[in-house]
Amino acid sequence: MSYESRPVSARYRQNLRNNLGGRLIGILLFLCASVTVVTTIGIVAILCIEGFSFFAEVSPIEFFTGTKWTPLFTSKGFGVLPLISGTLLIGLGAACVALPLGTLTAIYLSEYATPKIRSVLKPMVEVLSGIPTVVYGYFALTFVSPFIKEYLYPEAGPYMAISAIIVVGIMIVPIVASISDDALRAVPRELREAAYGVGSSRLEVTTRVAFPAALSGIIASYILAISRAIGETMAVTVAAGARPNLTANPLEAVQTMTAYIVSVSLGDTPHGTIEFKTIFAVGLTLFFMTLVMNVISSRITKRFREVYD
Amino acid sequence: MSSENNPSRVRSGLGSSDFRTNLAFRHLKGRMFYLLCLFGSLVGILLLVTLINDIRQDGFSYMSKHFFTNFPSRKPEIAGFHGAIMGTLWVMGIVAITSFPIGVGAALYLEEYAKRNKLTSLIQTNISNLAGVPSIVFGILGLQLFVRGTIGYGPAICIGEQCGFGRSVMSGALTLTLLILPIVIVAAQEAIKSVPPSIREASYGVGATKWQTVSSHVLPQAMPGIMTGMILALSRAIGETAPIIMIGALTFVAFRPEGPLDPFTAMPIQVLNWISRPQAAFHDLAATGIVVLLVTLLTMNTIAVLIRVKLGRSSSR
Numbered sequence: 001m002s003y004e005s006r007p008v009s010a011r012y013r014q015n016l017r018n019n020l021g022g023r024l025i026g027i028l029l030f031l032c033a034s035v036t037v038v039t040t041i042g043i044v045a046i047l048c049i050e051g052f053s054f055f056a057e058v059s060p061i062e063f064f065t066g067t068k069w070t071p072l073f074t075s076k077g078f079g080v081l082p083l084i085s086g087t088l089l090i091g092l093g094a095a096c097v098a099l100p101l102g103t104l105t106a107i108y109l110s111e112y113a114t115p116k117i118r119s120v121l122k123p124m125v126e127v128l129s130g131i132p133t134v135v136y137g138y139f140a141l142t143f144v145s146p147f148i149k150e151y152l153y154p155e156a157g158p159y160m161a162i163s164a165i166i167v168v169g170i171m172i173v174p175i176v177a178s179i180s181d182d183a184l185r186a187v188p189r190e191l192r193e194a195a196y197g198v199g200s201s202r203l204e205v206t207t208r209v210a211f212p213a214a215l216s217g218i219i220a221s222y223i224l225a226i227s228r229a230i231g232e233t234m235a236v237t238v239a240a241g242a243r244p245n246l247t248a249n250p251l252e253a254v255q256t257m258t259a260y261i262v263s264v265s266l267g268d269t270p271h272g273t274i275e276f277k278t279i280f281a282v283g284l285t286l287f288f289m290t291l292v293m294n295v296i297s298s299r300i301t302k303r304f305r306e307v308y309d
Numbered sequence: 310m311s312s313e314n315n316p317s318r319v320r321s322g323l324g325s326s327d328f329r330t331n332l333a334f335r336h337l338k339g340r341m342f343y344l345l346c347l348f349g350s351l352v353g354i355l356l357l358v359t360l361i362n363d364i365r366q367d368g369f370s371y372m373s374k375h376f377f378t379n380f381p382s383r384k385p386e387i388a389g390f391h392g393a394i395m396g397t398l399w400v401m402g403i404v405a406i407t408s409f410p411i412g413v414g415a416a417l418y419l420e421e422y423a424k425r426n427k428l429t430s431l432i433q434t435n436i437s438n439l440a441g442v443p444s445i446v447f448g449i450l451g452l453q454l455f456v457r458g459t460i461g462y463g464p465a466i467c468i469g470e471q472c473g474f475g476r477s478v479m480s481g482a483l484t485l486t487l488l489i490l491p492i493v494i495v496a497a498q499e500a501i502k503s504v505p506p507s508i509r510e511a512s513y514g515v516g517a518t519k520w521q522t523v524s525s526h527v528l529p530q531a532m533p534g535i536m537t538g539m540i541l542a543l544s545r546a547i548g549e550t551a552p553i554i555m556i557g558a559l560t561f562v563a564f565r566p567e568g569p570l571d572p573f574t575a576m577p578i579q580v581l582n583w584i585s586r587p588q589a590a591f592h593d594l595a596a597t598g599i600v601v602l603l604v605t606l607l608t609m610n611t612i613a614v615l616i617r618v619k620l621g622r623s624s625s626r
Contacts, residue, residue: 022520025520028414029417029422032414032417033414033432034432035415035490036435036439036491036494037432042450046450046453046460049460101349101353103349104346105349105353111346112346124354124357125354128353128357130545130610131360132547132549132550132577132602132606134550134577134580134584134599135360135599135602135603136360137581137584138364138580142596143360177353201335201339202343203339203342203343207342224441230443231442231445232443233444233445238584258445261448262445283445286443286445290442290443291441294441
């Protein structure tokens with residue numbers, strides 16, 4: 001990536017005289033890094049500007065406490081609770097699938113698997129997070145939902161939260177497994193050896209020494225995974241349906257915040273209307289929910305690092 | 310795991326002296342826990358196999374030459390993936406061109422140039438937070454910033470009648486660039502960090518400047534790692550659906566984009582379009598599209614692994 005083709009000695013002399021080029025490159029590279037900061041500022045600015053202009057027309061109290069979400073109908077309801085409940089139902093439901101599976105996988109990988117099995121199993125688990133989410137949507141709609149309908153709950157409609165919960169849960173298993181595995185492996189060997197030395201079995205070392213010692217890292221992975229599930233869009237849009245529904249029943253169709261945003265952008269709602277501005281208000285809510293969870297998760301991770309490094 | 314039927318449990322009141330008498334039960338418990346962990350880690354793999362099998366069953370019914378050369382149609386027999394493949398190629402080409410220099414530049418700045426101060430740690434924290442922002446939020450950003458050329462306040466950036474880039478390849482590509490930038494930067498940082506300091510010191514020792522050291526020693530050494538990260542980031546971008554739906558990639562496109570300002574569709578968008586139709590024939594088309602998408606991803610990941618393997622070999626020399 002040389003930007004000059006003169007001999008080294010000439011370049012060297014020139015740089016000694018005046019390091020303008022070097023400084024210029026430093027500035028250029030700084031600008032590259034600042035793109036990420038500008039992105040964040042852009043996201044916050046756009047969500048806030050359009051979101052606040054939405055809240056100028058709809059009171060935040062109505063937005064956050066209303067239970068009817070029908071902004072595209074003639075009798076408009078701007079209560080976001082049905083979307084939040086749909087999002088939390090999927091997010092927490094997916095957690096019920098992913099946290100046990102991910103934790104067991106992490107424990108298996110770090111405490112039981114031989115290096116050879118580990119080198120095969122870990123990449124295979126990580127493939128789960130590399131599959132596009134629209135593929136999970138297809139799987140939920142053409143395999144999981146019909147399966148549930150046929151064998152478990154024949155009254156269900158074509159869309160149901162449970163099938164989105166299952167695929168989103170599987171999708172976030174690698175997040176839990178990977179980060180928890182790292183946390184377990186960061187537990188110093190001495191702790192384990194001390195426990196073995198007083199006669200503990202492997203189960204006891206795992207559950208009473210390694211697991212508690214890695215707990216903060218494991219919890220950080222849980223929060224991160226739930227935050228990822230909440231922000232998930234396509235599988236939920238395809239499998240969970242498009243009906244804002246204030247329910248905790250996973251067999252019904254629900255709509256999440258992300259699915260709502262997609263449904264508006266797929267429709268022909270004109271820009272600048274109050275109907276269109278709802279996506280910014282919903283987006284703002286979603287952004288802050290995931291941001292708070294990510295910040296908590298990274299705080300916990302940092303604290304955990306200080307203990308063992 | 311019930312413990313009532315184990316006789317040794319009765320004596321557990323004796324405290325630590327039952328350590329040995331309990332041994333068989335403790336070993337049994339350990340065995341059960343081992344099996345539980347093994348089972349837990351196999352569930353994910355099992356579902357992966359089921360998923361691939363589900364797609365494989367329907368995914369080849371429409372696989373033919375037409376599928377790659379035709380545009381979508383209302384008739385499933387003649388519907389094809391051509392527009393979507395070309396759209397994805399266009400978008401990914403621009404994403405690669407924009408995200409590589411910006412991502413590597415940012416990583417070089419953070420690793421080689423930045424002082425350890427508050428600003429640097431702010432940028433670093435910001436990058437890791439940005440990686441956790443839901444992709445649909447990036448879609449909202451792209452919709453305002455690139456499609457309409459405004460942040461919603463003040464004047465839009467317009468050239469003549471055209472404000473922003475419209476619902477075009479360019480808008481989609483720039484949105485995805487911002488989305489994968491945190492991944493590219495973090496991967497490039499890891500690659501740059503792994504270049505041993507002795508190489509830099511040797512370069513400085515013979516009188517090279519910072520940029521000479523970075524450009525002719527650090528970067529070439531880090532390049533395989535950077536390329537691996539870059540390919541993995543691009544393969545993430547290929548599968549992203551939500552942000553490009555937001556910026557308005559069309560779901561029915563009977564043409565291929567000829568330039569960066571043309572409207573387009575992309576592989577995941579076309580797949581979504583076929584999934585959301587009620588007829589089973591379109592679901593099979595979707596499965597065929599998914600096969601193409603997954604084979605593309607698999608190829609890219611294999612290339613990334615090959616580069617990593619080659620890197621391992623060259624660094625051991």
